[in-house]
Amino acid sequence: MVGTAANSATVPDIDPILDVSGVTLQYKTKEHLITATYRVDFKVFQSDRFVLLGPSGCGKSTLLKGVAGFMKPVEGTMKLKGNVISRPGPDRVMVFQEFDQLLPWKTVKQNITFALLNGGKCSSRGEADDIAMEYIRKVKLERFENTYPHMLSGGMKQRVAIARGMAMEPDILLMDEPFAALDALTRRQMQEELLQLWEDTKFTVLFVTHSIEEAVIIGSRILILSPHPGQVKAELNAHHLGHENxxxxxxxxxxxxxxxxxxxxxxxxxxA
Amino acid sequence: MTESASQDGTTLIRPEIEAGSLKATEQVDVERKLSIVERISNINSVRKLTVLLVLIVLWEAYTKLAEVEELLFPPFSATLITLWDTIQTGELFEKIWITVAILVQGYVAGMVLGAVLLVFAVMSRVGSDFLSTMTAMFQPLPAISLLPLAILWFDLGAPSLIFVTIHSVLWAVALSTHVGFMSVSMTQRMVGQNYGLRGVSYIAKILVPAAFGSILTGMKIGWAFAWRTIIGAELVFGAQSGKGGLGWMIYEKGDNLETTYVFAALFTVIVIGLLVENFLFRNVEMWTINKWGMQR
Amino acid sequence: MSDITLTDGVYVRPEFVHKSLGAAGHGEVERRLTWFERISNVEPLRKFSVLILVIVIWQLYTTIWDVHELMFPTFSDTFVALIDSVVNGGLLENVWNSISVLLKGYAIGICIAAVLVVLGVTTRFGDDLLTTLTAMLNPLPAIALLPMAMIWFGLGEDAIIFTLLHSIIWPVALNTHVGFKSVSETLRAVGQNYNLRGVMFIAKILVPAAFPAILTGLRIGWAFAWRTLIAAELVFGGQVQDTSGQLGAEGSNSGGLGWIIFQNQMENQTPYVFAGLFTVIIVGIVIENFVFRNLEDRTVRRWGMQQA
Known part of the structure; x- marks a missing residue:
């Protein structure tokens, strides 16, 4: 089977950025042990816009937390560029749904320099400032560089979070329903901006959503999970479809x- | 898989995959109860009780093994025996009663006075200014420092203690309630006025419930201050007069180096404090702001 | 009348659009309030007037009714006494004595609380130990420990500092601990995502995120400590008089503010008692409104994190 696009060419063996194989994730509540995903396999390649899609309870957010290193799998392995993921690290930056992911005690710019300096991306403040400004411009927030997060709207906060994640230039950007708490118009605008940013830098992103439309628009490849526990149902291509379609x-x-x-x-x- | 991947610009295109039927449900526990040990150790009260027991054992062992003088630091068992003695002779309950009676009188009087001031504050701007100026002045003044004056005005006795207790409750409650009233949302105020509520019924039916979180906070702080003030005042009193409740018991027994009695009295003070905070206020909270979904 | 038709139960009227809206005939759009209205909207000014009013009433009441100075001195007498104790009575020295003891206790107390809380967030046993200890000891008035402290440390600064420690540690530890525990999962994950671990994680994520709660704890700790200190100094006054029969065994004239109030009351110097109380109020207001308000403005208010 070969891709349908006209200018496609078969590529030789390449290694995936992220290789998830046979991963089962479990977590404990006060009373119960819950199996969130069961023997999930997928591979994410360079510049993929890989979407995890499924109804609530399919363990897609848990899976993302696993990749981020906040949870350890009970079986199976997750490898980032061939290294087993064992703990959280700045090579897999996460953008959350919640607006409170920005540190309220730091301004927009400080939030980004905080990440750059602590994540080990920059060693000097000046360098971090420059990179921060570059990404603030990318998300069009120049006017708000010295504003504290509580003064920003929801969409602006998510843009800062995305800028903070991208500024780290991680191997893979993890996004956990980043637009779910936004109103419909802002959400659409943010989707367009995200795709535009991808056009500019071709970063690799693993994106969780429960909206089919968003998955098709954002994703180049969509992993569909079934619920209770989460298992791979299908992996589909959507690279040729976007807002214009x-x-x-x-x-x-x-x-x-x-x-x-x-x-x-x-x-x-x-x-049943 | 990779040999069938192809490149479209920068996007790798891979063949689509679709799974047949999924059978995991039969092979894996989707949800399982935790083991008994895990569940028991997840119960907070069990863990805390264990910690408490460990502390008591350590205390007893330390005083016994290191042969600490009872006069300096009595063992737990000696404290317990003394506590039992004072309960049996009725001495302890007598002391508790003296202290609690004064505390309740002062607390209630303080709340009533606070309510009167607040009604004025809600009704008029002058009242509001008066209240905020007075609370700003008296809230930072430790009530106990008024004790010398109270003794001058009311002589050595219950009225002096009630006076300082009122002072310790009044300003804390008034301040917190006033702030709570002022931060009741405009919408709720307008709803109240819309339904024809005016004056006292407006305060009672809209402002008080809407600001109940702050009022309760004020009452808790007021209680904490009152409890500290009354014990402190009895200590100071003890130094001057020589009769009174729990605070005086602590002072007198300390003075006579009857350390086990001091510890027994301290125990009682802790127990009363725990009862009021974890039983009384917790219940009021559960029945009001928790039920209304207003807790912060 | 004839323009209106009743169609399907609805009164249908002709539509209209105004071509232009004339500016005339609207009356005033905006007008400045009168001078008096504007002045009376300045809050500090109103509060200050209330204060002046209270003082005037006090002065009139005590002079007109001829209240005995011993029972309730006039404002002017109190004021004179205040000036006199500042100039001749070593009032400032006593204020400094109280504050320096308080600061020592406050600093040590915060350090101990910090150690306890770090233990409490790093291990589950530490967590249980801290919750049990704070639940037990927070409701115990610190002043109740003074008699024991006097047995252990003797009559002196050490006994007072020990008592103060107790009044500071528990509220600070309790509030900080609760604050740490309620830091959102998202912020924690962000911190771990950017490689913060151990002490760095506590310092850069937990402390700022829980700062509103920490500030509350510091405030309550200060309020309790200030009350405990004054009470302890009063008890000391009584104790010293009780045992030695004479005042000033603590070292001439510098036992602190509470002690000065006690001493003046013993000597029936009521205006000086009032002056001492005034000083207590002023110190309280300065710390509450300058130190804590400033800290709040620079941190939680600026970050939009203040609690309702």
Whole structure:
């Protein structure tokens, strides 16, 4: 099977950035031990916009936490550039859904320099300042560099978080439903801006969402997970679809196909 | 997999994958109860009780093994025996009663006075200015420092103690409640006025419930100050007059080097404090702001 | 009337659009308030007037009714006494004595609380130990420990500092611990994501994130310590008089503010008692409104983190 695009060319063996194989993740509540994902496999390559999609309870956020190193798998391995992931580190920067991910006691610029200096990306304050300004410009927040986060709107806060993550130039950027708490118009704008940033720098991103539309727009490849516990249902391509295709037949068909995959589980569950 | 990948500009295109049926549910516990040991050690009260027991054992062992003089630091067992003695002779309850009676009188009087000041403060701007000026003045003044004056005005006796207790409660409650009233949202105020509430009924039905979190905070701080003030005042009194409640018991027994009695009295003070904070106030909290979903 | 038709139960009226809105005939859009209204909207000014009013009433009441100076001195007498004790009575020296003892206790207390809290956030046993200790000892008035402290350390500064420690450690530790525990998972994850561990994690994430709670703890600690100190000095006054029969065994004239209040009351110098109380109020206001308010403005207020 070969890709459908006209200028495609078969590539020789390359190593994935992130290699997740047979990963089972469990966590404990006060009373119970919950299995969140069961033997999940996937590979993320350089410059992928890899989306983890599934209904709530499919363990997609848990999986992202596992990749970030906040949780250890009970079986299977997760390798970043061939090294087993064992703890959190600045080579996998996470952007969260919650607005409180910015440090409220630091200004927009300080939030980014904080990351650069502590994450070991920069050793001098001047260098960190320069890089911070570069990324603040990328997300168009020059006017707010010295503002404290509580003065910013939700969309602006997420932009700062994205700028902070990208400034680290991590091997892979992890995004946990970063636009879920935004209003519809802001969300659409942020999606466009994210894709524009990707066009500029071609960073690798692992993106979690529960919106099928967002998955198709943002993703180049979509991993669909089934719920209770999370297992791989399918891996689909969406690299050729973006905002400009919304409403087109191909876009609608893919959306419908994904919808059916997720919906099929729901019906089974309801019957059970 | 990689041999069938192809490159489209910079995006790697890989063949799509679709899984057949998923059978994990039969092979793995989706959700399992934790083991008994894990669950028991997750119960906070069990762990805290264990810590408490460990501390008591350490205390007893230290005083026994190092043969610390009872006069300086009595062992736990001796303290317990003395406590039991004072309970049996009724001495302890008598002391508790003296202290608690004064505390309750002072607390209630302080709350009533505070309520009167607050009504004026809500009704008029002058009242509001008066209250904030007075609280700013008297809140930082330790109530106990008024004791010498109170003794001058009311002589040695219960009224002096009640006077300083009132002072310790009044300003804490008034300040906290006033701030709470002022931060009641405009929407809630307008709702109240919309339904025709005026004056005292407006305060009672809108402001008090809406600011109940702050009021409760004020009452807790007021209690903490009052409890410290009354014990302190009895200590100072003890130094001057020679009769009184728990604070005086601590002072007198300390003076006579009857250390086990001092420890027994301290125990009682802790127990009363725990009862008021963890039982009384916790329950009030549960029945009001927790139930209303207003706790911070 | 004839323009209106009733169609399906709705009164339908013709539409209209105004071509231009004439500026005339609207009346005043904005007007300055009167001079008096503006002055009376200045809050500090209003509060100051209230203060003056209270003082005037006090002065009139005590002079007109001829209240005995011993029971309730006039404002002017109190003021004179205040000036006199500053100039001749070594009031400032006593203030400094109280404050220096307080600062020593405060500094040591915060250090001990910090150690306890670090233990409390790093291990589960430390956490349990800290919660149990604070729950037990926070409700115990520090002053109640003074008699024991006098047995252990004798009559002197050490006994007072020991008592002060107790009044500072528990509220600070309790509030800081609760504050640390309620730092959101997201902020913790951010800290770990950028390689912060151990002490760095506490210093750069937990402390600033929990700063509102820490500040509350510091404030309560200060309030308790200030009250405990004054009470302890009063007890000392009584104790010294009780045992030696004469004042000033503590070293001439420098037992602190509480001690000076006690001494003046014993000598029936009520205006000087009032002057001492005034000083206590002033010290309290300065610390509360300058030190803590400033700290709050520079930190939690600026960061938009102040609690409601």
């Amino acid at each position: 919304v409403g087109e037949t191909e876009f609608m068909a893919l959306q419908e196909r994904i919808h059916k995959m997720i919906f099929a589980d729901r019906v089974l569950e309801d019957e």
